[in-house]
Amino acid sequence: MRYGTKPDVYLNELAQDLRPLDEGIAWFASLPEDEQTRTLHLLAGFCLQAHPTAEEAVESIRRSGLRPTHTPAVMLVRGRIEDRVGAIAGLTPRHERMKAFRLLIALLAIADGRRRERCRVVGCGHDWHRLAADREAGTGRRSAGDGAGAGDQGGGGGGDGWPDGTGAAPGGADDGLR
Structure with missing residues (x-):
């Protein structure tokens, strides 16, 4: 990997507001x-x-900044969520993929936020539910076997485009919503 943070950790950090959207x-x-x-x-x-x-789906549209008439938003609220999320991920036009990314991050933030709250009460063993606590504790703990600590700056080299722990993201912020 070119950067130190794995995609699963990075996406969860975005959804948990540990990194700026x-x-x-x-x-x-x-x-x-x-x-x-x-x-x-x-x-x-x-x-x-x-x-x-269904309520979280509607809230994710609002939180994502998409208009309810944007294709991924319409898709999410028409039919069973379980069927629609995969279809949203399969959108092919670039501008629709950008909207899909924003919407799915918002949906994960809301739905998994509810689950993290429940985990605080009943406990759980999911590493991704402890990202903020691990960061605060300075342990930099990550999922078993991924080798990326919170302060890990990556080893350079691979070129696959995954972000590092520095907060610097490659590319521009063209989100396709204009």
Whole structure:
């Protein structure tokens, strides 16, 4: 990897407001099309694991800054969420992928936020639910086997476009919403 943070950790950090969304949008915009598609499918899987509700879907549209008439927003509220999230991840026009990224990050933030709150009460073993606590504690702990600590600046070299721990994202912030 060119950067130290793995995609699953980075996407969860964006959803948990541990990284600025503008950074994530710029990073996503800089990815080649095939990487954007893989990222959207990974993100869709995370959303489905969080089991979003219809109310959370509506709130995610508002939070994402999309208009309710934008294609991914319309798709999300028409039909079963479980069926629609994967379809949103499969959108192909570049401007629709950018909207899909914003919407799915917002959906994950809301649905998984609810789950993190529940975990505080009943406890859980999900590493991604402890990112903020690990960061505050300075442990930099990550998912087993990923080797990326919170302060890890990456080893340089791979060129796959994943962000590092410095907060610098490659590319520009063209989110396709104009």
